[in-house]
Amino acid sequence: MHSGLRPRRxxxxxxVLLLLATFATTTFVGIQLAAGYDPRLALVDxxxxxxxxxxxxxxxxMSYSVPLLLILLAHELxxxxxxxxxGLDASPPFFLPFIPIVPLPGTFGAFIRVxxxxxxxxxxxxxxxxxxxxxxLVALPFAAYGILHTRLNFEPLxxxxxxxxxxxxxxxxxxxxxxxxxxxxHVVEHPAFMAAWWGFFVTAINLIPAGQLDGGHTLYAVFGRxxxxxxxxxxxxxxxxxxxxxxxxxxxxxxxxxxxxxHPAVLDEDAPLDxxxxxxxxAVLLIAILSFVPVPIEDSGDLAPLRxxxxxxxxxxxxxxxxxxxxxxxxxxxTRGSKDREVAFEERPRLVGARSPLEAGPxxx
Numbered sequence: 052m053h054s055g056l057r058p059r060r061x062x063x064x065x066x067v068l069l070l071l072a073t074f075a076t077t078t079f080v081g082i083q084l085a086a087g088y089d090p091r092l093a094l095v096d097x098x099x100x101x102x103x104x105x106x107x108x109x110x111x112x113m114s115y116s117v118p119l120l121l122i123l124l125a126h127e128l129x130x131x132x133x134x135x136x137x138g139l140d141a142s143p144p145f146f147l148p149f150i151p152i153v154p155l156p157g158t159f160g161a162f163i164r165v166x167x168x169x170x171x172x173x174x175x176x177x178x179x180x181x182x183x184x185x186x187x188l189v190a191l192p193f194a195a196y197g198i199l200h201t202r203l204n205f206e207p208l209x210x211x212x213x214x215x216x217x218x219x220x221x222x223x224x225x226x227x228x229x230x231x232x233x234x235x236x237h238v239v240e241h242p243a244f245m246a247a248w249w250g251f252f253v254t255a256i257n258l259i260p261a262g263q264l265d266g267g268h269t270l271y272a273v274f275g276r277x278x279x280x281x282x283x284x285x286x287x288x289x290x291x292x293x294x295x296x297x298x299x300x301x302x303x304x305x306x307x308x309x310x311x312x313x314h315p316a317v318l319d320e321d322a323p324l325d326x327x328x329x330x331x332x333x334a335v336l337l338i339a340i341l342s343f344v345p346v347p348i349e350d351s352g353d354l355a356p357l358r359x360x361x362x363x364x365x366x367x368x369x370x371x372x373x374x375x376x377x378x379x380x381x382x383x384x385x386t387r388g389s390k391d392r393e394v395a396f397e398e399r400p401r402l403v404g405a406r407s408p409l410e411a412g413p414x415x416x
Contacts, residue, residue: 059140059166066143073146073158074116080157081115082108084242087153088202115242116157118193120146122250123161126186126257131163133181137174140166154213154348156249170318172272176328179268180335183254187220187338190250194221197244198228201403204239214349215240218251220341225403233403251342258339261285261306262314266339271314273332275321278314296346 085108086093092108127144134141147159169175198221214235217225225232240248258266260281271278286303293300324332 061143063143066145069146069148070120072148073161074120076148076151077116077119077157078109078112079151080153080155081112081242081246083112083153084115084240084245085111088239088241111242115246118243118246119156119158119249122186122190122193122246123158123253125189126182126253127161127163129181129183129185130165130178133178134163134165137171137177139169139174139178142166154215160253168315172275172317172319172322172324173328175268175317176272176324176332179265179272180331183258183265183335183338186250187254187342190247190254191220191224193243193250194224194247195228197241197247198224199402200241201233201238201244202241203403204237208236211350215245215248216344216346216349217248218255218342218344220251221248223341229403238403252344252347255339255342255344256302258335258342259285259289259302259306264306267314269332269335271317273324273329276316282313292345296348298347 082104089111092105092111123146124144131141131143142164144161144163146161149155149157149159151157165178169178217235222232257264258269260266260270267278270281274281286307289299289303289306293303
């Protein structure tokens with residue numbers, strides 16, 4: 052299928068501007084993640100600029116923004132290049148900046164505009180699945196790197212602390228790379244880990260089998276007019292998941308109001324897909340399962356009381372009061388008078404990559 056229309060002139064300045072704005076907002080989120088991951092980066096430097104942000108902190112923040120943007124770019128280029136392959140009129144990716152405050156990702160994702168209707172089921176299928184497959188594959192190496200560089204956390208849980216539920220893909224990678232699994236409760240995630248986490252989350256959202264989402268296109272291409280049988284069950288499932296995580300109610304509303312439950316018809320609606328594409332559809336279903344997590348984000352108040360992790364073979368010291376004021380002199384036998392409180396950080400944080408099991412309990416002495 053090739054469009055007879057002349058290619059239109061793209062507003063490249065707008066695409067570049069949105070990309071730069073999204074790079075800025077995601078890097079600012081990355082700075083917050085990096086400061087939490089390595090507190091030494093958050094120490095105030097006299098040479099630091101706005102809000103104590105140093106070049107080292109910005110560079111560390113890019114370990115989140117660059118992987119995340121590459122994952123989103125891979126997803127949208129999958130759609131875009133498939134449109135170009137079939138001669139469809141489609142725009143380059145539009146990136147969407149968002150509020151740069153953790154736990155938000157700093158972006159609302161990206162999208163392309165397909166400017167003409169798709170009338171062929173095979174083209175619809177290829178265009179729909181190319182994005183999630185590309186984004187998922189690019190997220191995997193960043194997830195692996197993030198897992199190996201995520202550090203243990205022995206600090207007590209603070210009120211209002213945010214924790215992330217891990218999808219099955221990350222659990223499997225944890226087992227393959229470290230020999231054990233861990234949860235967000237007992238670690239401080241590396242920024243690249245969080246970039247991959249958002250990449251998997253975006254993949255899962257896009258593969259919701261409804262409306263104009265990638266999952267909705269794929270479902271329609273596989274089942275044709277029978278896709279209508281899945282409309283209300285999918286919506287009911289999202290509403291039910293909302294009792295675990297209220298954000299699913301938002302997505303139920305988006306699916307119902309913005310994308311709709313109906314799918315535009317193609318000319319060969321009832322023609323079956325060939326065996327290869329059916330196998331690809333099964334692979335995309337597996338990607339959806341591996342990327343999905345029922346409770347993506349939760350507050351520490353929603354968790355049962357938990358103890359700090361313990362790892363055999365060493366102690367992690369994150370903070371140490373080297374000197375205290377007069378009020379603490381009796382406790383430590385320190386008679387040197389009032390001194391500023393100093394904070395010492397370990398030179399090498401203990402990473403979860405070591406092949407040793409994690410246990411509940413205080414850190415070993």
